[in-house]
Amino acid sequence: TTHTPEICKALLFLALVALGSAALLPKRTAARKFVKQCTPKAQVGLCKAKLPRWWFNTESGKCETFYYGGCGGNKNRYLSKEECEKTCALPTDKRCKSKYKPMHNDSRNSSYVFDSSTKHCRRGRGPFQDQRECDITCRSVAVCTDPRPSDLCAGKAFPVYYFSPITGNCHSELGCSYKGNNFPTLEECRSTCKAGK
Numbered sequence: 001t002t003h004t005p006e007i008c009k010a011l012l013f014l015a016l017v018a019l020g021s022a023a024l025l026p027k028r029t030a031a032r033k034f035v036k037q038c039t040p041k042a043q044v045g046l047c048k049a050k051l052p053r054w055w056f057n058t059e060s061g062k063c064e065t066f067y068y069g070g071c072g073g074n075k076n077r078y079l080s081k082e083e084c085e086k087t088c089a090l091p092t093d094k095r096c097k098s099k100y101k102p103m104h105n106d107s108r109n110s111s112y113v114f115d116s117s118t119k120h121c122r123r124g125r126g127p128f129q130d131q132r133e134c135d136i137t138c139r140s141v142a143v144c145t146d147p148r149p150s151d152l153c154a155g156k157a158f159p160v161y162y163f164s165p166i167t168g169n170c171h172s173e174l175g176c177s178y179k180g181n182n183f184p185t186l187e188e189c190r191s192t193c194k195a196g197k
Contacts, residue, residue, distance in 0.1 A: 034141050035165075037075045038088035045072035054078040056088035058142075061116055063088065095127040096138035114138040120179045135178055136188065144193035146181040148173070161186050163193040 042055035042064075049070035054063045056076055063084035068077055078084035096114040102122035112134040113126025119142055121134035128134035144163040153176030160175035160182040170189035175182045183189035 034088065035145050038142075040074040040076045042066040042076060043073040045069035047071040054081050054084040056084055061119075093137050119143060131178060132184060135184075139192055141193060143180050149175065149177055149180050149182055152176075160184065161189040163189055 038056045039058055042053075042057075044066070045068055047070035050067040051070055053066060053068040055066055055078070056062075057064050063078070063081050076088075078087065097116065102113055102115045102124040110129075111124065111126050112121045112128040112131050113124035114120075114128075114134055114137075115122050115124075119140070121128065121131050121138060126134070128137070145165050148162050153174070157174040157176050159172055160178065161170045161172055162175075162181045162183065163170050170183070170186055170193065172186070178184045183192065
C-alpha cells in the first residue's frame with residue numbers, strides 16, 4: 001500500500017507517541033505543530049451541527065471551508081480563513097506561485113521555479129536565478145518533517161543540515177542537494193524549522 005506524504009508524516013508522529021518517544025519530541029517546534037494541526041483531512045466530528053469552519057488542504061496548499069458537526073474531529077479546524085492561513089499556509093511570495101512549470105532533469109535551463117505539487121525548487125524558466133534563492137524564498141516549515149532525500153551523490157557529497165522531528169534539532173550530515181529537508185546552513189535549518197526553541 002502506498003501512502004501520501006501527509007499520511008506518512010502523521011503515521012510517524014503517531015508511531016513515536018505509541019512507542020513512548022513523545023518525550024523526545026520538542027514541545028513547541030513549528031514542524032510538530034504543522035503535522036498536528038495542518039496535515040489531517042477535515043473531520044466533521046461526531047455531532048450534527050453545521051458550523052462553517054476552515055481547514056488546510058495539503059494537496060491544494062490552501063485553506064478551504066467545510067461544515068463542522070460541533071464535537072470531536074481534529075485540530076485542522078479554524079474559525080476563519082485568516083487563522084488557518086496564519087497557522088498552516090505555505091509561502092506567500094508571488095514568485096513561489098509561479099505559473100511556470102519545472103523542466104525535465106536533463107534541461108540546461110539555469111533558472112529555477114518552485115514546484116507547488118512537490119513543494120521543491122526545480123529547474124525551469126522561472127523567477128529564481130539559482131536553487132538556493134528559490135529554496136530560501138519558498139521552502140516552508142512543511143519540509144521539516146520530510147524524510148531526508150536519499151540521492152546517490154556519485155562522490156560529490158557536501159555538508160548539509162537537516163531537521164530531526166525526534167530530537168527537535170538540526171543536524172549535520174553529507175548530502176548532494178539542498179532540497180526538501182536538506183539545508184545549506186545550520187541557521188537556515190533552524191529558522192525554517194524553529195529548531196531548538
